[in-house]
Amino acid sequence: MNGFAPGAIAKPRLALIGGTGALGTGLARHWAAAGYHVIIGSRTVDKAEASARAIAAASGNRTLHGAANASAAQAGDVVLLAVPWASHAQILDEIKPHVAGKIVIDATVPLVPPKVARVQLPAETSAALAAQKRLGDTARVVAAFHNVSASKLQGDAPIDCDVLVFGDAPEDRAAVVALAEAAGLRGIHAGPLANAVAAEALTSVLIGINRHYKIPGAGIRITGLGKE
Amino acid sequence: MNGFAPGAIAKPRLALIGGTGALGTGLARHWAAAGYHVIIGSRTVDKAEASARAIAAASGNRTLHGAANASAAQAGDVVLLAVPWASHAQILDEIKPHVAGKIVIDATVPLVPPKVARVQLPAETSAALAAQKRLGDTARVVAAFHNVSASKLQGDAPIDCDVLVFGDAPEDRAAVVALAEAAGLRGIHAGPLANAVAAEALTSVLIGINRHYKIPGAGIRITGLGKE
16 A cells, blocks of 8 residues: 555745736636745735735635745745846845755746747756856746746646756756646756757747737747647 | 749758757658658768668659768758768768758757766756857757657657757748748747757756656747647
8 A cells, every 4th residue: 555645745945036927816716726836026025915815816826925035045945037138147146055955946937028029048048047046056047938928827727838947956957847747738858958949049049939920929849748 | 813822932952960960860751742842861871771762662752862970961952961970070070061051950959968867967057059159150950859859750640849049140940940840840930040059958848847747859849829
């Protein structure tokens, strides 16, 4: 007999840095609905608390709360970064003292306005590698959630998009694949952190496809896995 | 009355440089079967001719012939490059005198063995940008066919993979989208040549997914276009 009930595994507390943005609130509402303890981080505590109250009311999950980014990072077991590229370095510096040993999920895409449909790689090749460099080796950076349409995450309809998960440690990738699935998305092991440039660049491609074909939210699916 | 019958539009002669490889022969058989005049280019004329004979016999298309890479490039209206990254620069130099004003489709992925499941970007960011730089402005470089499984192109079953088409001129992209469709694949306008890094990097991701999930040929689909 296997006495180990999967439901008994503690859910990690999730700190969403930049959590008042479209991607952050979209993910927060799905994780809150799935019973996760979610902390919404923002530069402005008032905005973070207002956002947390709204998601708590919608999801019926009373464990949500808002906090300044650094406090949110401190309170989270897993820290997710969904911030504009222009704020990426500064916010990494703010959370760095609080993420040693933690999984840091970087969902940041290095878009450079106004040409956001054009791939413009940063000096470090990708936001993910820039984050690892900035945080140092103690943080376990995993990159994911680059390609999912933030607007679609606001709704309850099934989302036709896979989540490519990049990270150097297979067990850290697996934890994030599980979080994608808890949010109703299919997570896929997509290789080392160095591969995150593929998904980051793809976001510009998808923005361009949305414009060219006049559609609201292109996404991607990996085929050949036998379960699509 | 519109007296212009689509069937009357001349099909471009297609020169497949590196056409004896898996991707080249796979595309050649589909285009030959669709009635295109295909020239198989190789470093070795004997190999090119043998490959052309085999595809001609299989497809019933007698217009195929084999040639040395430079002669093939000269004979083609559209030139496709499907060569190993290690030969890319040298073969570009060989064909350069023969591709002025022509569409050059670069399907090359800058894989660096042995770690082909790891993205390792070239100095020029992508093979596509390296090709444009090397050929100069007179060649109209379009990047495509990076993600389609070469082994699946050898068969006749429908292939569950989209072809992302990158190029700076929309009309050149459109010509390659049409060629993808002639080969039984869905071609998608994916933005400027600078965006090709997304599809090139994705090939390493797909190789890694094949290994991780023990499947033969992962591919990609763009969702949200309303016709999948």
